[in-house]
Amino acid sequence: MNPNPTTTFMSCSPSEPQQHLELESVREVPDSHAWPALDDHPTVYEPVPVVDLAGPDASVAHLARVCESWGAFQVTGHGIRSDLLERLESETRRLFALPMDQKLKAARPSNGISGYGLARISCFFSKLMWSEGFTISGSPLDHALKLWPDADPSRFCDVMQEYSDEMKQVAGRVVRLMLLSMGLTPEEMKRAEEGTRVDQLSAVLQLNSYPPCPDPNRAMGLAAHTDSSLVTLLFQSGTSGLQLLRPQDQHGPARWVTVPPRPGALIVLAGDLLQILTNGRYKSVAHRAVVNRNHHRVSVAYICGPPPHHKLSPVGKPASPAPCLAYRAVSWADYLGLKAELFDKALASIMVAEDSRGDEGICC
Numbered sequence: 001m002n003p004n005p006t007t008t009f010m011s012c013s014p015s016e017p018q019q020h021l022e023l024e025s026v027r028e029v030p031d032s033h034a035w036p037a038l039d040d041h042p043t044v045y046e047p048v049p050v051v052d053l054a055g056p057d058a059s060v061a062h063l064a065r066v067c068e069s070w071g072a073f074q075v076t077g078h079g080i081r082s083d084l085l086e087r088l089e090s091e092t093r094r095l096f097a098l099p100m101d102q103k104l105k106a107a108r109p110s111n112g113i114s115g116y117g118l119a120r121i122s123c124f125f126s127k128l129m130w131s132e133g134f135t136i137s138g139s140p141l142d143h144a145l146k147l148w149p150d151a152d153p154s155r156f157c158d159v160m161q162e163y164s165d166e167m168k169q170v171a172g173r174v175v176r177l178m179l180l181s182m183g184l185t186p187e188e189m190k191r192a193e194e195g196t197r198v199d200q201l202s203a204v205l206q207l208n209s210y211p212p213c214p215d216p217n218r219a220m221g222l223a224a225h226t227d228s229s230l231v232t233l234l235f236q237s238g239t240s241g242l243q244l245l246r247p248q249d250q251h252g253p254a255r256w257v258t259v260p261p262r263p264g265a266l267i268v269l270a271g272d273l274l275q276i277l278t279n280g281r282y283k284s285v286a287h288r289a290v291v292n293r294n295h296h297r298v299s300v301a302y303i304c305g306p307p308p309h310h311k312l313s314p315v316g317k318p319a320s321p322a323p324c325l326a327y328r329a330v331s332w333a334d335y336l337g338l339k340a341e342l343f344d345k346a347l348a349s350i351m352v353a354e355d356s357r358g359d360e361g362i363c364c
Contacts, residue, residue, distance in 0.1 A: 020118070022100050023130060023211040024296075033128050035220045038290070043256045046246065050265070053077040053173065064181035071270040071285030072244050074262050075233075078170045082264055084163060089237050091159045092298045095134060096209035098147060103132075106143040113137040113204065121225055124343045130219040130291045136160055136205040164205055167302040171233055172198025174268055175304075178231075182278060188315040192277060195306030196230065202332075203304035210241055210298070213291040221289035221297075228332070228339050228346075229271035230305045236261055239297040245286040256288070272347055273305050273335065276327045279314035284347070308333040328352050 021030070049066040054077025056062075066073045095103075108115030114137045119129050136143075140160055144153030179192045210221045221241060236242055236259075243256040259267055272284045291297070306312060311329045318326035328350050330338075339346040 020100055020104060020132075023132070023213075027214055029130075029213065029215045029218045033130055034218045035127050038217065038220060041245065041254045041256050043243065043258065044252075046257045048244070048257065048259050049073040050262070051075050051268075053079075053170075053177075060177065060181035060183075063177055064183075067178060067181065067270065067282040070244070070246075071283050072259075072287070073268050074259065074265040075170075075174065075268050076262070076265050078266055080163075080166050080170065080264075080266070084159075084166065085235060085264070087159045088163050088235065088300055089298060091156050092207050092209070092300060093296075095147065095156065095207065096132060096298065102147060103134075106134075106146040108135060114140070115143055119222055121223060121343070125223055127220070129222055130210060130213050131221050131289065132209045134207040136164075136207070160205060163300070164203065164302070167233055168201055168203065168304070169198060170266070171203070171231060171302060171304045172196075172201055174233070175201075175230055175274075178270075178274070178278075178282065182281065182316055184316055191313065192315045195310035195312060196277075200307055200310075201230075201304045202307055203302055206301040206303055208289070208299045208301065209296070210289060210291050211296050212294055214293065216291050216293055219291055221291040224286050224288040225344070226284040226286050226347075227269055227271040227303060228273065228305075228336050229303045230273045230277070231271055232269040232304070233302040234267040234269060234299055235301075236267065236299040237297055238263075239292065239295040241289045241291065241297045242267065242299070243288050243290060245288075258290075271303075271305070272339070273312060273332060275347065276314060276330060276335075276350070277312050279316050279318040280326045281316060281318070305332045326351055 021033075049070055051063060051066060051073050053075060103116045106116045108117040114135050116132070116134045119131060119133060122128060140157050141153065144156050147153065148156070175196050176193070179189060179196070184192060208222070213219045224245060234242065238261045240258050240260055242259040244259060246255050246257050248254045269287060270282050270284050274282055275284045289299070309331050311331045313329040314325045314327050327347075330350055335346065335350070338349055342349055
C-alpha cells in the first residue's frame with residue numbers, strides 16, 4: 001500500500017468520541033447507539049449485477065450499463081485465491097477478538113491515518129454505530145506490535161500486504177475497464193488514465209467489525225454515505241449486511257437493496273472521485289451496513305484513488321444536460337478536506353455553475 005499524507009485521511013473532527021464499548025458483551029442497545037429511524041426507505045430484493053472479469057460479462061457495454069444504473073456490482077473472475085480470502089477473514093477476526101484495552105493501544109490518533117477506532121463519519125451523527133474499525137495505510141507493523149506485543153505479528157502483516165498487492169492489480173483493471181466503457185476519445189482516455197494507472201493508485205485498507213446486536217432494529221452498523229474514492233473493492237464475510245441505496249426510478253421509490261454474500265466475489269462501489277472523473281455519468285453509490293442478532297460480520301474495504309495531490313479533471317460529456325464540464329478539477333487530498341467538512345454536500349460544492357462554465361473556459 002502506498003503511504004498517504006495525514007491530511008488525506010484525517011478524521012472529520014479533532015477527536016473521536018471515546019465511547020468504545022465491548023459490543024459483543026452488551027445485552028441491550030444503549031441510548032448512545034439507539035437510532036430513532038432505520039426504515040427511511042423500504043428494503044427490497046433486487047438481483048445485484050455480477051461482472052465476471054474472466055468471462056464475457058467483462059464486456060465494456062455490459063459494464064457501462066451496470067455503472068450507469070447501479071454504481072456497484074459484484075465481481076468474479078478477479079484472480080484472488082480463495083485461501084488468501086480465508087486468511088484475510090481469519091486475521092481480521094483475530095484482530096477484533098482482542099480485548100478492548102489491547103486494541104486501544106493501537107488507537108488511531110485524531111490527526112492520523114492508521115489504527116483502531118470508530119467509524120470516521122461518526123462525528124456527523126448524534127448516535128454511535130454498532131461497529132469498530134482498523135485502518136491500514138502503508139505497513140501495519142508498528143500497530144501490530146502494539147496489538148500483539150508478546151507474539152510475532154508477521155502473520156497479520158504478511159496477509160494484509162499480500163492482499164493489498166493483489167487488490168491493487170484488480171483495482172487497476174476495474175478502473176481501466178470502467179473508463180473504456182465510457183467510449184472516450186483517445187485524447188480523453190489518455191487524460192483519464194493520468195493518475196489512475198495501476199502503478200499510480202494509492203490506497204488504504206479498512207477492516208470492519210459488526211458484532212451481533214441484541215436489537216438490530218434499533219442499531220446501525222455503518223450509516224449511509226458515499227465513498228470519497230475512485231472505487232472501493234469490498235470483501236464481506238458470509239453474512240448479509242451491506243445495502244445499496246437505489247434511487248427512485250421507473251421501478252419504484254427509493255429503496256435499500258441488500259448485497260447477499262457470494263462465495264469468492266468482491267463488491268465494487270463507485271466513489272465520489274469516479275463521479276467527478278466521469279463527469280457525473282457514473283455516480284457514486286450511497287450504501288450502509290446493517291447488523292443482525294446472531295452473526296459477527298466482518299468486511300475489508302480496499303479504498304483506492306489517484307496519488308493524493310494529483311488533480312483529477314472530468315472527461316467526457318456530463319450526464320445532463322449542458323455540454324460543459326459539471327465539476328472542477330480536484331485532488332483526492334483536497335476533496336477529502338471538503339468531505340470532512342461538508343460530508344454529503346461535498347460533491348455539490350465542486351460543481352461548476354452552468355452560467356459560469358464558459359467564463360472558466362471549460363466548455364466542451
